[in-house]
Amino acid sequence: MSKNDIFHQLRKHQKTLQDYGVRRCGLFGSFVRGEATQKSDIDLLVEFDPSLKTFMNFMNLCFFLEELFERKVDVLTPESLQRFSNE
Template sequence: MSSAISPVATKAEVLKILSDFAETIRKLGVVQIGLFGSFVRNQQTPESDLDVLVDFAEGQATFDNYMDLCFLLEDETGRKVDVVTTRSLSPFIGPHIINEVEYVNLDR
């Protein structure tokens, strides 16, 4: 995480960063990305991390792509980021996340 960047404070800031970096995110094999958790509910605190849900294209869910996405998002938002794939969602928590997530259009 870069200390040079002030941590994002609002959902709008996070969604703008995701949108601004859509091309880079797509190049990492991501076909869908969205925000969930405290930022979506406007319950974030200065210590809150970002919760991001992603779907990778077939064959693109590699360790390198996953880690590069994590590093990109942490560097650009100034916050710790938890990246969760749709395929890894628990059947117990998954439905709650799916109902809450706000997706970003990666097509430009």
């Protein structure tokens, strides 16, 4: 799997992602650096529509993505990254 394969799947399932409240989504980590292996997880930064930002949507999105890509997917939000920058 390549980063282009990931982008293709995200575009293909754009409607489903929007149903979970995803406004924007970005890839980072080993796939972007070209260092991914068969065991690498997928790292995504996801911005949610504030009106659809719920714990249930977050968890269902995580489950959907892991089933779609058949591997672990780490989903971070801008808010979760802010916590690290404040430490």
